[in-house]
Amino acid sequence: xxxxxxxxxxxxxxxxxxxxxxxxxxxxxxxxxxxxxxxxxxxxxxxxxxxxxxxxxxxxxxxxxxxxxxxxxxxxxxxxxxxxxxxxxxxxxxxxxxxxxxxxxxxxxxxxxxxxxxxxxxxxxxxxxxxxxxxxxxxxxxxxxxxxxxxxxxxxxxxxxxxxxxxxxxxxxxxxxxxxxxxxxxxxxxxxxxxxxxx
Numbered sequence: 001x002x003x004x005x006x007x008x009x010x011x012x013x014x015x016x017x018x019x020x021x022x023x024x025x026x027x028x029x030x031x032x033x034x035x036x037x038x039x040x041x042x043x044x045x046x047x048x049x050x051x052x053x054x055x056x057x058x059x060x061x062x063x064x065x066x067x068x069x070x071x072x073x074x075x076x077x078x079x080x081x082x083x084x085x086x087x088x089x090x091x092x093x094x095x096x097x098x099x100x101x102x103x104x105x106x107x108x109x110x111x112x113x114x115x116x117x118x119x120x121x122x123x124x125x126x127x128x129x130x131x132x133x134x135x136x137x138x139x140x141x142x143x144x145x146x147x148x149x150x151x152x153x154x155x156x157x158x159x160x161x162x163x164x165x166x167x168x169x170x171x172x173x174x175x176x177x178x179x180x181x182x183x184x185x186x187x188x189x190x191x192x193x194x195x196x197x198x199x
Contacts, residue, residue: 004056021062023096026084027073029053036072036188038176046083053087063094065127068109069168070098071175071188082116089120096125103132106139107146114150126154132162170196 001007004024011020029049034041041049053064064084067073088095095117099109110126117124126147131140147154157163167189174192 003059004061005059008060022060023063023065023094024053024056024061026064026066026076027070029084030072030076030080034072038072038075038188040075040077041080046080049080050083050087053084054091057087057091057093061093063096064088065096065098067098067127068100069102069164071167074100074172074175078112085116085122086120089117089122093122094125095122096127098127099129102128102130103136106131106136107142110143110146114146114152117152118150124150124152126152129154129156167192 001010004022008022029052030041032052033045033048053061064087066076066081068076085095095113097113099106099113101109113124113126116122129140129143129147131137131143146152162169170192174195175188
């Protein structure tokens with residue numbers, strides 16, 4: 001499929017075992033206009049993302065999901081994020097967020113999303129809420145206070161181990177310059193691994 005509408009058609013054709021509410025991914029939108037390359041998006045690229053998202057919303061997408069610790073979403077700036085949050089508010093769609101930080105900057109990351117979603121009247125859900133590391137365990141209580149004050153929902157997995165890719169725990173600066181020879185995913189990741197070999 002090449003669009004959310006075609007994806008839904010494929011699901012309907014094959015049938016599902018249960019009811020689903022499907023979100024579109026900010027990462028996929030960003031890949032569509034810029035690949036996994038680092039960098040700040042131009043205004044026309046952001047508008048292209050908004051257009052793709054609006055088409056998906058009209059086709060039946062329940063909301064938009066952000067995964068800010070993953071490539072390429074890690075490169076998104078506030079202007080890009082706000083443009084999409086504003087669109088979600090306009091279409092009355094849900095937003096699900098894997099916060100930009102679940103450790104030292106968890107509270108500030110949560111406050112940014114709470115403020116943006118509040119400004120544009122979006123319903124916000126925090127995905128995989130947790131505080132990584134002993135020094136951040138106490139931040140969960142403050143996070144829960146912010147969640148309650150802003151009528152935010154959240155989920156959390158009930159075990160004490162991480163469950164993601166190694167790339168997500170590497171610092172974003174490793175991916176901040178385009179790899180020589182292209183901007184494809186394998187080039188960017190290979191360049192990051194090469195940087196890791198430099199003492």
